[in-house]
Amino acid sequence: MAVTSVENRSSDRTDMSFVNANVAAAGVQELCPVLNLSQGGLLFKAGRPFAAGEQLVLVLDVPGFAGGATFKAVVAHCREEDGMQYVGVSFKNVEPELSEALRSYVNQALGEQVGLG
DSSP states (O other): OOOOOOOOOSSOEEEOTTOEEEEEETTEEEEEEEEEEESSEEEEEESSOOOTTOEEEEEEOOTTOTTOEEEEEEEEEEEEETTEEEEEEEEESOOHHHHHHHHHHHHHHHHHHHHHO
């Protein structure tokens, strides 16, 4: 039986290859490049695998949040490619103020990307 993947996104995502996230799980921290970001989650590249369902804490630079914004997240998927792990996470219980700041940040980045085309 073939396995299919269904996109289950409720918000647009944008390239964020210029941003890093400090990822903490099980007492281990790693600075990871973010590949894309949406109001609901992000995809980052890591040097180690993460298990689906694993709970993470991410610190991400978001305008208006000095020292970075802290997100609780859960791993949705992890795949290996070229010796690196590509990890997709969903944010959990995001405070309304942070959610609005993140939405504005993503929309601004999307607008800048459209302007490049």
